[in-house]
Amino acid sequence: MTTASGRVPVGERLPTLEDVAKVAGVSRATVSRVINGIRNVDPQLHELVWNAVGETGYIPNRLARSLVTRRTGTVTLVVSDSEAHDDDPFMGRFFADPYFGRVVGGLMSVLRQAGVQLALQIIGTDEGRTRLVGDLRHGQADGVIVLSLPAHDPLPGMLTDAGVPAVMIGRPADPVPINYVDLANDTGASLAADHLLGRGCQLVGMISGPADVPASNDRITGFRRSMARHGHAWVPLVSGNFTQESGEDAMAELLKANPAIDGVFVANDLMALGALGALRDAGRRVPDEVAVVGFDDSSAAVAARPALTTIRHPLEDMAAEAARLLLCRIDDATMRISSVIYEPTLVRRQSA
Amino acid sequence: MTTASGRVPVGERLPTLEDVAKVAGVSRATVSRVINGIRNVDPQLHELVWNAVGETGYIPNRLARSLVTRRTGTVTLVVSDSEAHDDDPFMGRFFADPYFGRVVGGLMSVLRQAGVQLALQIIGTDEGRTRLVGDLRHGQADGVIVLSLPAHDPLPGMLTDAGVPAVMIGRPADPVPINYVDLANDTGASLAADHLLGRGCQLVGMISGPADVPASNDRITGFRRSMARHGHAWVPLVSGNFTQESGEDAMAELLKANPAIDGVFVANDLMALGALGALRDAGRRVPDEVAVVGFDDSSAAVAARPALTTIRHPLEDMAAEAARLLLCRIDDATMRISSVIYEPTLVRRQSA
DNA sequence: ACCTGCTTGGAGAGCGCTCTCCAAAGTGTT
DNA sequence: AACACTTTGGAGAGCGCTCTCCAAGCAGGT
Numbered sequence: 001m002t003t004a005s006g007r008v009p010v011g012e013r014l015p016t017l018e019d020v021a022k023v024a025g026v027s028r029a030t031v032s033r034v035i036n037g038i039r040n041v042d043p044q045l046h047e048l049v050w051n052a053v054g055e056t057g058y059i060p061n062r063l064a065r066s067l068v069t070r071r072t073g074t075v076t077l078v079v080s081d082s083e084a085h086d087d088d089p090f091m092g093r094f095f096a097d098p099y100f101g102r103v104v105g106g107l108m109s110v111l112r113q114a115g116v117q118l119a120l121q122i123i124g125t126d127e128g129r130t131r132l133v134g135d136l137r138h139g140q141a142d143g144v145i146v147l148s149l150p151a152h153d154p155l156p157g158m159l160t161d162a163g164v165p166a167v168m169i170g171r172p173a174d175p176v177p178i179n180y181v182d183l184a185n186d187t188g189a190s191l192a193a194d195h196l197l198g199r200g201c202q203l204v205g206m207i208s209g210p211a212d213v214p215a216s217n218d219r220i221t222g223f224r225r226s227m228a229r230h231g232h233a234w235v236p237l238v239s240g241n242f243t244q245e246s247g248e249d250a251m252a253e254l255l256k257a258n259p260a261i262d263g264v265f266v267a268n269d270l271m272a273l274g275a276l277g278a279l280r281d282a283g284r285r286v287p288d289e290v291a292v293v294g295f296d297d298s299s300a301a302v303a304a305r306p307a308l309t310t311i312r313h314p315l316e317d318m319a320a321e322a323a324r325l326l327l328c329r330i331d332d333a334t335m336r337i338s339s340v341i342y343e344p345t346l347v348r349r350q351s352a
Numbered sequence: 353m354t355t356a357s358g359r360v361p362v363g364e365r366l367p368t369l370e371d372v373a374k375v376a377g378v379s380r381a382t383v384s385r386v387i388n389g390i391r392n393v394d395p396q397l398h399e400l401v402w403n404a405v406g407e408t409g410y411i412p413n414r415l416a417r418s419l420v421t422r423r424t425g426t427v428t429l430v431v432s433d434s435e436a437h438d439d440d441p442f443m444g445r446f447f448a449d450p451y452f453g454r455v456v457g458g459l460m461s462v463l464r465q466a467g468v469q470l471a472l473q474i475i476g477t478d479e480g481r482t483r484l485v486g487d488l489r490h491g492q493a494d495g496v497i498v499l500s501l502p503a504h505d506p507l508p509g510m511l512t513d514a515g516v517p518a519v520m521i522g523r524p525a526d527p528v529p530i531n532y533v534d535l536a537n538d539t540g541a542s543l544a545a546d547h548l549l550g551r552g553c554q555l556v557g558m559i560s561g562p563a564d565v566p567a568s569n570d571r572i573t574g575f576r577r578s579m580a581r582h583g584h585a586w587v588p589l590v591s592g593n594f595t596q597e598s599g600e601d602a603m604a605e606l607l608k609a610n611p612a613i614d615g616v617f618v619a620n621d622l623m624a625l626g627a628l629g630a631l632r633d634a635g636r637r638v639p640d641e642v643a644v645v646g647f648d649d650s651s652a653a654v655a656a657r658p659a660l661t662t663i664r665h666p667l668e669d670m671a672a673e674a675a676r677l678l679l680c681r682i683d684d685a686t687m688r689i690s691s692v693i694y695e696p697t698l699v700r701r702q703s704a
Numbered sequence: 705a706c707c708t709g710c711t712t713g714g715a716g717a718g719c720g721c722t723c724t725c726c727a728a729a730g731t732g733t734t
Numbered sequence: 735a736a737c738a739c740t741t742t743g744g745a746g747a748g749c750g751c752t753c754t755c756c757a758a759g760c761a762g763g764t
Contacts, residue, residue: 014489014490016749016750016751017750017751017752018750018751026713026714027713027714027715028714028715028750028751028752029713029714029715029716029752029753030712030713030714032751032752032753033713033752033753036752038752038753039711039712040711040712041712041713042712042713045712045713059483059486059487059489059490060750060751061490061749061750061751062487062490062492063415063418063419063424063490063491063492063749063750063751064419064719064749064750064751064752065750065751065752066415066719066751067415067416067419067719067720067721067749067750067751067752068718068719068750068751068752068753069719069751069752070719072415074471094453094457095453095454095456095457095460096450096453096454096457096651097450097453097651098448098449098450098453100453100456101447101448101449101450101452101453102447102448104447104452104472105446105447105448108447108472108474112474117471117472117473118471118472119426119469119470119471119472120456120460120469120470120471120472121469122460122464131411134411135411135414137366137411138366138411138413138414138415138720139415140414140415244654244655273655276657280657299448299596299652300651300652300655302596303596303625303652303655303656304655304657305628305632305656305657368719368720368721369720369721369722370720370721378743378744379743379744379745380720380721380722380744380745381722381723381743381744381745381746382742382743382744384721384722384723385722385723385742385743388722390722390723391741391742392741392742393742393743394742394743397742397743412720412721413719413720413721415719415720415721416719416720416721416722416749417720417721417722418721418749419719419720419721419722419749419750419751420720420721420722420723420748420749421721421722421749422749490750
């Protein structure tokens with residue numbers, strides 16, 4: 001026998017509640033009650049039912065259960081793909097970056113224990129966004145974690161409007177009433193500025209990320225403010241796009257415009273790696289002639305030579321907190337919107 | 353109004369097939385047929401129905417559909433956690449490693465286009481395995497991709513027995529009739545041996561991974577065989593556990609036992625990075641005094657100084673192929689078991 | 705004896721969809 | 735005009751589960 005879909009049933013039909021009920025000699029409802037631990041059921045029946053469950057090898061069908069309870073035990077991780085080009089370079093870059101994996105690891109550490117599944121969705125087009133929100137309203141998932149959205153993505157607003165439990169990692173670019181966890185990016189940048197000036201740098205520049213991403217923007221403002229506070233009203237700044245290559249170019253540009261530069265704060269480790277390469281090419285010794293501070297404390301920071309002094313980003317903890325927040329929100333729809341901001345720390349290595 | 357679960361319904365009830373049918377003035381069955389493009393439906397009715405869909409803003413409920421079709425449009429990625437210790441260092445390591453992200457990226461590139469979701473499951477205990485297989489038999493997902501299992505995990509056999517469509521990335525340690533995608537690890541190791549000897553190395557050692565993992569084991573045998581073919585019957589070998597730290601230790605050990613060593617093949621890039629550190633500490637210049645070849649061509653290889661010569665592992669392509677294979681198997685249950693082996697290539701950079 | 709109040713198990717109506725019937729209508733053949 | 739055959743839409747039975755009723759049973763108080 002073959003079904004229309006071409007799928008051949010394996011072995012006999014799986015036991016259902018009905019089958020267990022028959023074996024136990026009770027009604028379907030009673031079995032359901034026992035299994036879900038609802039109401040007081042006579043201890044004798046209780047045992048009878050569990051024996052029948054063992055005998056039949058019954059496993060509840062999560063799909064059927066979800067259909068009526070409107071709960072799936074699944075949370076969707078949404079990442080955006082709207083920056084992708086024809087040959088898909090963005091996604092390749094994104095997933096290969098440990099950033100993604102660290103977030104997943106952090107989320108899973110919490111979700112596992114709660115017995116919640118993680119699903120992954122990439123949204124690109126407007127249509128994708130609409131379908132996603134539609135599916136979510138149908139209870140396709142109990143909630144979403146939203147990660148790494150481009151500057152003015154409408155998704156956060158759509159989720160809020162649809163009443164879907166959602167938590168963002170990194171605050172939304174536009175003000176939207178939505179839960180989020182974030183890093184005090186400005187404080188991190190301040191830490192870098194203080195450290196560079198503290199070790200005696202006279203002319204400190206910055207290599208930033210794209211200015212329309214909130215996280216990146218905060219790093220710029222935080223750095224500038226701290227520099228200004230120490231009397232450096234103006235800071236040479238070149239922006240890149242978070243890739244190693246762009247860091248290399250940016251450093252070259254910075255060096256050309258400011259030959260006397262002796263310190264640089266780079267907005268992520270990958271670009272810092274590029275900067276290190278450019279400095280080597282220019283014959284500048286790090287940290288003696290030019291000190292470099294990165295951001296993220298990714299594995300690349302340890303791998304770099306000299307190892308990068310960088311700003312530690314507790315991404316796993318943040319993701320775990322996002323998951324906790326989401327689970328709370330799912331259980332309690334009346335929860336008020338909240339945000340959690342993590343404080344970064346400076347990790348001192350060799351580059352500064 | 354608040355439901356028992358604490359979830360407040362947002363707005364009005366979502367439109368169902370029934371609602372669309374009412375608006376279009378046809379039966380539920382007809383709407384279903386139109387939406388799924390099944391059978392010839394009168395073009396007039398066809399249009400009528402689509403208008404009604406637009407008017408009501410109808411979105412099919414995937415859960416309800418799955419319940420009857422036994423198809424979920426979801427594939428589960430299974431990773432193992434049985435090596436985890438108390439404070440969960442394994443998972444942290446695993447997810448932070450670009451390996452995981454690259455696999456996800458490769459899978460998604462295929463699954464997205466097929467409109468298939470990816471779910472993530474971590475299995476640790478025996479109970480977890482049993483529940484997973486049970487859920488899968490219930491059609492919780494249409495199939496699974498199995499990744500990075502410890503040496504003698506029983507999961508592949510369980511999946512085969514349950515008749516769940518499955519594809520492994522990396523062949524199973526025990527012979528089990530299951531689809532898999534793998535890399536010709538032995539060929540890759542040969543490439544490394546040939547390259548090191550070709551550049552004139554006299555005493556070449558190896559830093560391997562754990563010997564009970566098939567991929568790791570193949571790299572050892574491939575390397576040894578190729579070395580033997582060139583007249584080097586014996587190869588100094590120290591094994592690590594794929595972490596940077598273990599690579600550093602292994603290199604130190606290798607140097608101590610074989611001071612004249614002038615070439616080393618390291619079974620992954622992360623350990624190679626550690627080896628580079630140990631060599632620097634020992635005052636050996638790379639590649640002039642000691643040549644180093646890594647494995648994986650991960651982002652760490654480019655980041656390293658000197659940049660790593662390494663064996664390229666087309667992981668994204670392999671994962672994509674695994675996804676394609678799985679989708680085929682899902683559509684055609686009679687598909688015979690197949691495997692696809694990828695050929696690695698040597699990427700020449702500075703370290704050798 | 706009757707009514708009240710409480711616990712406990714069963715019956716059955718859905719959740720939203722698909723898909724197998726079956727009837728009605730249309731087409732062509734003898 | 736009678737028959738067989740094909741096309742097309744509707745009725746309705748589920749998929750496997752939860753959960754709201756409701757009835758039965760059993761205390762205790764009048």
